[in-house]
Amino acid sequence: MATPKIHEDQKIIDGLLHNSPLVIKSIYDRYAPKVVNFIKQNSGNESDAQDIIQEVLIMIYNQAKFKNLKLTCPFDAYFFLLCKRKWFNELKKSSLKEVTISEEIVSTDESTSKHAFETELEEEQQHLFDLMFERLGNACKELLKMTFKISSMEKVAENLGVSYAYARKKKSLCIGELTKMIQTSKEFKQLK
Amino acid sequence: MLEKDVELFEAYLSEVLTNAEKNNFEQRLSSDAEFKTAFNAYKNTTRLLEQKFNAEEDLNAFKANLNKQSNAYFNKEVTRKKTFSLYKYAAVAILLISAIGFYFMNSSQPEYVDYAQIDSIALTQRGNTDELAKKAEHAYNTKSFKNATIYLEELIQQDPTNEELKLYNGIALIEIDAFDKAFENLISITEGSSAFKYEAQWYIALAYLKQKQYNHAKAALEKIPSNAPEYSKADKLLSKL
Incomplete structure (x- = not known):
């Protein structure tokens, strides 16, 4: 089986891994507005968006650092999908049943879903581990x-x-x- | 998971088995599925422990940097919205002031107040109800820098490796002219490798500028490398000194 080609956006992942202020700033400048809009259209506000983005970037950082993440899809799609799913999980938790969920067209292909799934799994594993360690x-x-x-x-x-x-x-x-x-x-x- | 098995897992991972024992172990891994599953789970817990404790510092540095960029981005959004209508008046005022300034102060040295841009800080996060952090944040953001330094110092005592706190403390100390203590905080940051390294260097220069020690300020500015985000303002100030 041929190994999938690494997307050029891998440089963003590398920048996160090296804690580069410029890369982090450019992620906010380029990709945050879309997430902010999306969350505002789905029962959230700007401060929710700020939290979600921060949490997702930490997930991505961990995935890069410990799971050697090699991106085979555009960063935009991966990042947005993670933010979107995280926000939906928040909504589910906060018993806000009557929420309007407007689906936005975002290029989700297999490799994006796979990356997002693995990243979420790792976060859940870490979370469970932290919980048990405390006990x-x-x-x-x-x-x-x-x-x-x-x-x-x-x-x-x-x-x-x-x-x-x-x-x-x-x-x-x-x-x-x-x-x-x-x-x-x-x-x-x-x-x- | 059997006691003698976990001891064996650990011995294998710490590479203290003899060659024969190692071969034995690997053979059992390939023939005994249950043993293999248990070993993989053990290995995974070990990896998560390594992540938690070994990489803690890196992760904290990343979080601090992220927090800073996030606040910069979102606060800018808010301020832009609130002050948009004030912009045109502000623009006129700035034009007037700079025209007058240009006329009267053309030959004078740059001043600390023109360069020290003290942004609001955010020390409390979602779920964090630390009273002390709240007090420090409030004092700093309402410009009671003397109080801010008292709270910040207490916070630093609780969290001595937190470079972000030291940076804010350094800035607050410059504001109240406690330069010695400011240098103490800022220099320790510049000697590290955190995201605040060059911002701290920039404030060291400003501390000298405030004391009108222009040569020291120059030397401090020259330590900011061209790839640092603070470089362009440092370069501008340098050209005026």
Whole structure:
């Protein structure tokens, strides 16, 4: 199977990844007006649009950073689709049942939908993970924080005054427990 | 997930298995589907932990930059709408003032007040009800800079790596002529690599300008590289010094 061609808009993704102020500014200048209009036409206001755009850009950043996002569709379509779906989810949550949803024609093709779907899945996964991490016992939380902030397990063991093998064992048990909590949560079953 | 399995997962990921153990492990991965699923889940949790703690700083820098650009974009929208009708009057006034200014002050040095453009800040976000952040934001936006610095300093103590707070504190300190403390805040930003690096550099220059130390101001401006967003205004000010 041929690998799909990477779209030239990948440079926008790279700019986000490098935290480039110019790229972020140009995203706002070029793509925000359409989102603002759309949200205003669908029971929202400008401040809703500001939040949605910010949240979507963080999703895209994470997808680029951790999932090595390689765009095969125009940025505009991908970005707009994510904003649109996020806004609809907000509307659903806020019990505003009687909303007028005006569909706007936006070039949605398979690759755009696929990118959007994967980005949303990653966000849901992260969200679930954060939730479960908070529910973890304090000892595990502290140990995991330390092991991932200090990259050397030897140092962690030294800090805790335990042997390297013991620290590694503890770490594995904590990760195991967290994994189990994630997998047995009701939200996990709703993923995918 | 079995206890002895997770220990094995961790040992495999930390590469402490002997070659024979490693081969064994990989063979089991390919023959035992349940084992493989459990391992993949374990690996995924490890990845999410890495993301959460290893990349936290990068993500925070990105969020700070994003917040700044977002506020710049949306506040501009609001101000543009509110002040549109005032524009023509403002334009006339500016023309008059600059004509008079040109006549009287043509040969004088540039002044701090002409360059310090203090925009409103937004420290509180949706869901964030931090009282202190609200107070700091309010004081700053209503130009009670003395109070603003008190609140900002407290916020910085809670969040010592937050460069955005340090920048606002630096600006507020310049406003109340507490230059030493302003430099302390701003210089630490310029030594880092955050999105506020060159904006901080620009305010260092303005702090010198306010004290009429023109040579220092010049030297500070020259440190802003041509690809920084602050370059064009820095260049303009440089040409007048």
